[in-house]
Amino acid sequence: MSVDALLAVLLIPALAAAALALVPGYRVSAALNVVASAATFVAAASLFFTRPAGGLYLRVDDLSVVFIVLSAFVGLTTSVFSASYIAHEVEIGRLTPARLRFYHAMYQALLFAMNLALVANNIGLMWVAIELATLTTVMMVAVYRTHEAIEAAWKYFILASVGIALALFGTILVYVAAQPVVGAGLPGMVWTRLIVAARRMDPALLNLAFVFLLLGYGTKVGLAPLHAWLPDAHAEGPTPISAVLSGLLLNVALYAVLRFKMLLAANPGAVAPGPLMITMGLVSLIFAAFMLYRRRDIKRLFAYSSIEHMGIIAFAFGMGGPLANFAGLLHMTMHSLTKSAIFFNVGHVAQVKGAQSIADIRGLTVTHPVLGWTLAASVMAIAGLPPFGIFTSEFLVVSSTFARQPLLAVPLVFGLIIAFGALLLRLQGLAFGEPSPGAARARASYLPMFGHLALVLTAGVFFPPLITQWFQHVARLLG
């Protein structure tokens, strides 16, 4: 019974992807997409209660279950949003039914790849899964077949390929370090064996491996200066994909980095991985904060905001320790929920206005009160205003930094304030003022958007003690 939940998380999306490749009608496949995502979410949630026994390839532990459930939840809500979004895209002729078939199959294939990366107990398998996730997202970014979309996909493809190539070199180095200790063959790549034996591995090899892994998977996390693919891929792909990229795929890559960080931390002779992550995190945060001011495209604006937040998260995990890790986990969850809510909103906005340019979107609260006010609320949430959950997590990151490394808190707070200013400045034009033309009613499904915002708001006001305990437990595991 319990093993089934682990397999279900993988098999449901895999089978759904195969089925969706065969279903011709887009209404049916959109519904099937939602059903499959919901089933995956149920299976993922059940992992909280029954923990299947792992093997040499697959395993679920307390860390990965947080990522899996978050991933399955955002996958579910995005599939609901996607159903209403693509109906409009088909009407205006941006997508043909044949491409939609492909799109839906790829959506489930992506969920499969991400779940596989999260439950993999094997560094080689994890690498293959992340590579598969890259391939599927590249094809989804290119789905509109416009010049810009193909260019964005190409840029993403090349940069991500180099990233995962470097990650593979790092993976091989980890195996070379593990092989004399754990023994040759399959055990040399199994997490559960590696983490136990990490103490006795050659620290110099591990250091070198971590540099490659951080650069490689860091490209996929979107950390500066390896972020160049991220804004283009977010802006030119379909909006549901922007939501999944920001809300999930970046997290999955981060999960890989965290796993290897734990490996290094378990070896007393290896260099501390924290400072590297702190530096990359701060650079991403401050760079993205300044870039926010110069954005003219609304999806690009929020893509840079994702880089900013991944920077904060990498910073928090780089600081380490129970409190900072807790803050990092919380921030990651809150960012995923808020950012995908924003992309749901932006998707509808871009459809009613027929444009993605910030200059063409004005006065939303006048023409579309629901969309406008929700956008205002979610931008305030992502900027870190109370009472939303991101305020709590950013406060925790800042306060834990002040307590331990006051000097590091200065650039952190600086970056947060710069980004805050940029977002509020942009929000003013988007939501208020003289409305721009384009008053078509949005036929949107507001449920995913409201659901996410409600969760973020609830987390900011009252965080369930059960989840707090869980996160604290995971934060201790992360070291």
Place this chain on the structure above:
Amino acid sequence: MIDGLSFDIAHLLAGALVLISLLMLYQDRLTALINVFAAQAVTLALSVAWQACVQGAPHLYITAAITLALKAIVIPLALHRIIKILGIHRELDQAVGVGPTMLAGVALVALALVVMLGVTSSGGDRIAREDLAFALSVVLLGLLMMVTRRNAVGLVVGFMSLENGLVLAATGARGMPLVVEISVAFSVLIAFIVIGVFLFRIRERFETVDVAALDQFRGDRG
């Protein structure tokens, strides 16, 4: 004695890969570049087959066969076809001069040797250790090639030679599991990249596959 000989042959083949990578750096015509790449793929296939023999790991023969079929035959033929269709088979393709590129290449090889041999000096398998040093050189030279080529076909060849370095590293690490699976996954990736280049042109979205032309769309920098 046998051990010494097997080590020498592995060493020779891995060294040849680095040499061919350096050769690729200064090819300014695409046709020649593709031919040299095919030669590197053949050498890699030999090297993998030798490792399969030395380590007694028959599954590595599969990797060798994939390398030979795909990277030494299918992809070079496809690339030749692409550049013929695009009419760029006579074009020069160098963003940076040969001199600086070669100097940078030599520096990278030296860096790779210093880093890898320094790190792994604390014992361990000699073949694995020196293979890793050579592999890192090939990886870094591949990266350099990707930086110095303006043309998308040159970029792809650079990436594939980078990947050759990874296969060398993976097969050199004694008993590494999943090598076949990983090399298959990577081959799929490469196939998609090649198909991507091909599709760009067939759909006539771009006038050239010059990467500089891709930059005409510069996000919202305007």
